[in-house]
Amino acid sequence: MRLLIAAFLLLLPCSSVAFTRPTNVNLVKPFKTKPLNGWIKDRFSDVAEDLEEQKDALFERLRKPTINDVIKGGVRLIEAGKEVTWEVKDDGIFGFVPTKEMTGVEPHITRLCATISKQLYNLKSKDQFKVSTKDNKGELVIFNNHKPIALATPPFAAVVSGDTMILGWRGTDPEGVFDLLNDVACSPQSNIAWRQHAKNVKVQGAMTSIVLNDIALHENEIIAEIKARGAKGTPIKEIVCTGQSLGGGCCQIGHLVIRAQMGEEHSPWHELNGINVRSVGFCAPMTIVLLDDAPSHTDDFVEALDENSCNMVFSNDIIPRTYGYLSFVEDFINNSLNDVTDKIPVPKLAKVIFDVKGKLEDGIEGALDASTVKNIVEVISQYRHLGKLVYYETEDSKPRVLQDMGAFYQNSKKKRDIFRDIKYKRVGSPADEFMNWHMSIIGEGEVYGPNADNKKTGLAYPVKDLF
Numbered sequence: 001m002r003l004l005i006a007a008f009l010l011l012l013p014c015s016s017v018a019f020t021r022p023t024n025v026n027l028v029k030p031f032k033t034k035p036l037n038g039w040i041k042d043r044f045s046d047v048a049e050d051l052e053e054q055k056d057a058l059f060e061r062l063r064k065p066t067i068n069d070v071i072k073g074g075v076r077l078i079e080a081g082k083e084v085t086w087e088v089k090d091d092g093i094f095g096f097v098p099t100k101e102m103t104g105v106e107p108h109i110t111r112l113c114a115t116i117s118k119q120l121y122n123l124k125s126k127d128q129f130k131v132s133t134k135d136n137k138g139e140l141v142i143f144n145n146h147k148p149i150a151l152a153t154p155p156f157a158a159v160v161s162g163d164t165m166i167l168g169w170r171g172t173d174p175e176g177v178f179d180l181l182n183d184v185a186c187s188p189q190s191n192i193a194w195r196q197h198a199k200n201v202k203v204q205g206a207m208t209s210i211v212l213n214d215i216a217l218h219e220n221e222i223i224a225e226i227k228a229r230g231a232k233g234t235p236i237k238e239i240v241c242t243g244q245s246l247g248g249g250c251c252q253i254g255h256l257v258i259r260a261q262m263g264e265e266h267s268p269w270h271e272l273n274g275i276n277v278r279s280v281g282f283c284a285p286m287t288i289v290l291l292d293d294a295p296s297h298t299d300d301f302v303e304a305l306d307e308n309s310c311n312m313v314f315s316n317d318i319i320p321r322t323y324g325y326l327s328f329v330e331d332f333i334n335n336s337l338n339d340v341t342d343k344i345p346v347p348k349l350a351k352v353i354f355d356v357k358g359k360l361e362d363g364i365e366g367a368l369d370a371s372t373v374k375n376i377v378e379v380i381s382q383y384r385h386l387g388k389l390v391y392y393e394t395e396d397s398k399p400r401v402l403q404d405m406g407a408f409y410q411n412s413k414k415k416r417d418i419f420r421d422i423k424y425k426r427v428g429s430p431a432d433e434f435m436n437w438h439m440s441i442i443g444e445g446e447v448y449g450p451n452a453d454n455k456k457t458g459l460a461y462p463v464k465d466l467f
Contacts, residue, residue, distance in 0.1 A: 043406060047408050103390065121173075144217065244284075249284050395458075
């Protein structure tokens with residue numbers, strides 16, 4: 001069992017790691033021709049013909065000794081202290097805020113989502129949040145830090161800004177063992193929350209539990225708040241789920257769960273039928289597995305999820321590539337070998353990768369037979385992203401909007417802007433860049449870097465602009 005957990009840890013070793021769409025919701029959609037065989041079927045229509053050979057090649061990459069050679073040679077893995085030494089390049093403020101065409105929301109909502117995602121890491125009480133700017137007033141209506149089980153459950157918040165309600169989940173606490181376990185527990189599962197689509201839609205099990213816990217605790221408050229604002233003539237038109245890393249995975253699942261529940265006649269969420277739901281995530285891992293031969297109502301449901309989802313990705317960040325883009329993670333590990341010395345501190349979350357890689361190699365060479373590892377690879381490779389992936393190559397570059405067509409996609413028609421066509425780019429010191437890639441997009445804050453809050457804020461609002 002520990003070796004199986006180690007295999008999962010390899011795939012999501014760090015900080016990344018949602019009730020049915022109503023049949024009569026009026027979603028704003030651009031006109032387009034629907035694929036002849038349906039949305040999901042289209043995702044399975046161009047898989048590589050040498051699929052088994054590609055799976056075998058990926059397995060061989062995972063079983064090739066790398067980290068163990070270094071460890072057995074006497075090198076000691078050590079963790080970096082709490083004093084962070086890396087610096088974000090340039091000014092650390094992203095130079096291009098994604099447009100509504102890219103994300104589905106106005107730029108100020110994107111920035112507010114990044115701000116909430118950042119504040120959830122640092123703030124401990126409701127009165128500490130600042131979610132208003134001079135141009136857009138915000139109000140925190142719910143904050144739950146889950147005491148006395150805070151170590152096991154990430155905080156949750158709800159903010160209203162204009163006609164938008166934002167539901168946010170915190171990312172992984174790097175010192176939190178429970179959060180790391182939630183990141184690891186990546187078996188794809190169905191749930192009665194989306195019973196109409198359970199046969200073909202499965203998502204990351206542990207993150208689903210986090211989301212269902214918060215929805216069970218706060219759905220009455222959320223629904224009552226939305227209805228009260230509607231009665232006052234200030235209706236909520238859209239619910240946006242957000243979060244970074246683990247919180248980003250939760251926001252994707254939150255979107256799925258709420259959208260599904262709105263379509264259940266006996267669900268309290270059905271009263272909100274007609275309010276659109278979407279997700280705006282940051283550095284989120286892949287959380288969904290789709291199975292082919294879906295009925296038409298499930299195909300429509302997943303297509304609506306896709307059209308209302310986006311996830312921000314920065315540079316070489318490996319978290320959005322887990323679980324399903326295994327070759328990218330392996331390239332990061334191989335590039336990191338030069339950093340694995342007893343002279344270079346390794347961030348704690350990156351250290352998990354190295355430790356697990358060694359354990360997995362031992363398992364492949366010993367207790368785990370090849371067929372078991374191949375089965376693990378096959379299951380995890382089925383994870384994918386839905387929606388638009390807003391990819392920043394650098395902090396000041398205009399982002400590209402990419403699409404994830406899944407592992408082993410052949411791309412026989414030579415489509416452009418395919419997510420897995422973006423390969424890992426080797427750097428001189430991956431350990432130094434690890435947290436930069438993963439955290440810079442929402443800003444460093446007090447926890448993740450040595451700079452003041454008003455500096456290097458990524459897409460989040462600087463504190464000086466908030467009240």
